[in-house]
Amino acid sequence: MDALFPGRCPICDGIRGKNKLICDECRLIPRRVSEPRCFRCGKHTDNPNEEFCEDCSSVKRFFERGTALYEYDSVNDSIARFKNASRPEYAAFYAEEISKYLGTVLKEFEADALIPIPLHPAKYKKRGYNQSELLADEISKRIKIPVRTDILFRIKNTKEQKKMKGTDRQKNLVGAFHIPQNVVKLDNVILVDDVYTTGSTIDEAASILKEAGVKKVYFVTVAIGIDK
Ligand SMILES: [Zn+2]
Numbered sequence: 089m090d091a092l093f094p095g096r097c098p099i100c101d102g103i104r105g106k107n108k109l110i111c112d113e114c115r116l117i118p119r120r121v122s123e124p125r126c127f128r129c130g131k132h133t134d135n136p137n138e139e140f141c142e143d144c145s146s147v148k149r150f151f152e153r154g155t156a157l158y159e160y161d162s163v164n165d166s167i168a169r170f171k172n173a174s175r176p177e178y179a180a181f182y183a184e185e186i187s188k189y190l191g192t193v194l195k196e197f198e199a200d201a202l203i204p205i206p207l208h209p210a211k212y213k214k215r216g217y218n219q220s221e222l223l224a225d226e227i228s229k230r231i232k233i234p235v236r237t238d239i240l241f242r243i244k245n246t247k248e249q250k251k252m253k254g255t256d257r258q259k260n261l262v263g264a265f266h267i268p269q270n271v272v273k274l275d276n277v278i279l280v281d282d283v284y285t286t287g288s289t290i291d292e293a294a295s296i297l298k299e300a301g302v303k304k305v306y307f308v309t310v311a312i313g314i315d316k
């Protein structure tokens with residue numbers, strides 16, 4: 089594969105070299121989320137005396153807990169290309185790192201399935217892939233938890249959340265997801281997404297999954313913002 093389509097480095101987007109998922113020069117650029125972390129969402133917080141970050145202490149969460157690999161500002165350009173510029177190949181690198189550094193935590197969640205945050209069909213058609221699904225597939229290969237894409241669907245083509253404030257994000261997501269079956273026979277699941285910002289997407293998905301009978305919803309993302 090590599091010989092025919094030399095893969096690109098997820099950080100500089102240059103040719104990354106044979107049998108490598110990232111080029112040597114970029115190895116140290118992505119910054120892993122450092123301690124102390126919010127006990128709920130895993131975001132780094134500056135206050136070691138607080139169990140939860142500001143967002144998690146002020147909002148009711150439907151998800152149980154989650155974890156993320158990188159500080160968002162160290163990989164924001166990379167993630168933008170992964171989402172919007174036909175770089176599905178970045179998924180392998182992210183999944184490799186997630187499995188290496190967060191694999192143990194993910195296994196502790198005792199999940200029956202990985203569920204990628206779905207894209208609306210119109211967006212999927214335009215992009216040609218769902219980056220969260222690619223991530224989930226690559227993580228699944230490594231930590232052996234099956235991926236389920238037949239449970240959670242996106243029925244509302246929501247606006248880009250990026251520039252919205254917390255409450256607008258939540259409003260934008262109301263009714264965004266749909267679960268076709270009445271009873272989902274899964275106890276614990278892990279939602280997979282590229283970025284966690286305020287948590288509204290993960291929370292909206294978690295709330296509908298719990299309504300459908302899932303006991304505990306966890307999440308993993310490539311990147312997460314910093315508690316402000
Ligand atoms: Zn590079």
Ligand SMILES: [Zn+2]
Pocket residue numbers: 126127128129130131140141142143144145
């Ligand atoms: Zn938090």
